[in-house]
Amino acid sequence: xxxxxxxxxxxxxxxxxxxxxxxxxxxxxxxxxxxxxxxxxxxxxxxxxxxxxxxxxxxxxxxxxxxxxxxxxxxxxxxxxxxxxxxxxxxxxxxxxxxxxxxxxxxxxxxxxxxxxxxxxxxxxxxxxxxxxxxxxxxxxxxxxxxxxxxxxxxxxxxxxxxxxxxxxxxxxxxxxxxxxxxxxxxxxxxxxxxxxxxxxxxxxxxxxxxxxxxxxxxxxxxxxxxxxxxxxxxxxxxxxxxxxxxxxxxxxxxxxxxxxxxxxxxxxxxxxxxxxxxxxxxxxxxxxxxxxxxxxxxxxxxxxxxxxx
Numbered sequence: 119x120x121x122x123x124x125x126x127x128x129x130x131x132x133x134x135x136x137x138x139x140x141x142x143x144x145x146x147x148x149x150x151x152x153x154x155x156x157x158x159x160x161x162x163x164x165x166x167x168x169x170x171x172x173x174x175x176x177x178x179x180x181x182x183x184x185x186x187x188x189x190x191x192x193x194x195x196x197x198x199x200x201x202x203x204x205x206x207x208x209x210x211x212x213x214x215x216x217x218x219x220x221x222x223x224x225x226x227x228x229x230x231x232x233x234x235x236x237x238x239x240x241x242x243x244x245x246x247x248x249x250x251x252x253x254x255x256x257x258x259x260x261x262x263x264x265x266x267x268x269x270x271x272x273x274x275x276x277x278x279x280x281x282x283x284x285x286x287x288x289x290x291x292x293x294x295x296x297x298x299x300x301x302x303x304x305x306x307x308x309x310x311x312x313x314x315x316x317x318x319x320x321x322x323x324x325x326x327x328x329x330x331x332x333x334x335x336x337x338x339x340x341x342x343x344x345x346x347x348x349x350x351x352x353x354x355x356x357x358x359x360x361x362x363x364x365x366x367x368x369x370x371x372x373x374x375x376x377x378x379x380x381x382x383x384x385x386x387x388x389x390x391x392x393x394x395x396x397x398x399x400x401x402x403x404x405x406x407x408x409x410x411x412x413x414x415x416x417x418x419x420x421x422x423x424x425x426x427x428x
Contacts, residue, residue: 128328128331129195129238129240130193130194130242131196131232132245133200133244134197135170137213138209139170140170156204159205159207160204162208167209170264173216175399176218177216180218182335182349182350191219199224200250202225202227230250231250232253235261241325243259245261252421255421255426260325263419264416264417278398280353280398281352282322283356284358284366285320287320287401288320288354289318289369291422293308293309310362317366326352327375329352330352332350333350333352336348352376353395354381355383357388357407367380381395388407388410389411393414398416399416399418400415403420403421403425403426
């Protein structure tokens, strides 16, 4: 039997803390220690865990496998967990109870699992463990810290809406460093001077490229089935405004990636836009922006760049 090849799939790693609401069991670990935590998970092994911050995003991402051939999924989701296999059993049973097509998992018994991201061809790792996420990003890996509480998902809504900040997420933070050191006018002048020069890619550029591959499958489906409704919608939601918008648009084109919508907000609070856009996940490198979005939107902090060094 040939090995299962991950090379041409969109592979996402997710910690159980991002997929499920583990606040109750985490409290047992913090207050009573590891042995009590293990006993608690064994006692509750058949109690299905409630959906967490990333659940709606993961469920919808996996649903896109109906665009591929049977046995050859476009999307692979792999559990990356600090649990040991025994305590991880509840997670796997909960995955089965929620009917998520996830069969692969890595359990590391207290050790950081992100070291295996490259070996597993992952373009994204989501976790509620901030230390793990910062360690992954410091190692040059694309990881995000999920914030907020679980999201009330609408099972009748089949779309997958993804929103990205631009600087420090899809692009490097070089322009953000100009803004931090020189202020808004210097930032605008710098971006205008360099409008034709694409930014260096940021940590989630490759993840967007993987999402675009699935969108191209949707386009192919629509050519044979005009009634097929496109399910994946991607937006950038950025504090940039004219004239700094041009370099962002040109960079996306130079990288060979696309978005369906762009919001150049020029400092308008992003949370108000999220209430209307209703993405199933939003990625930003600045916690100050995520404080408002995480109240209503599954939000992910990408602790990348100089602004996150402290």
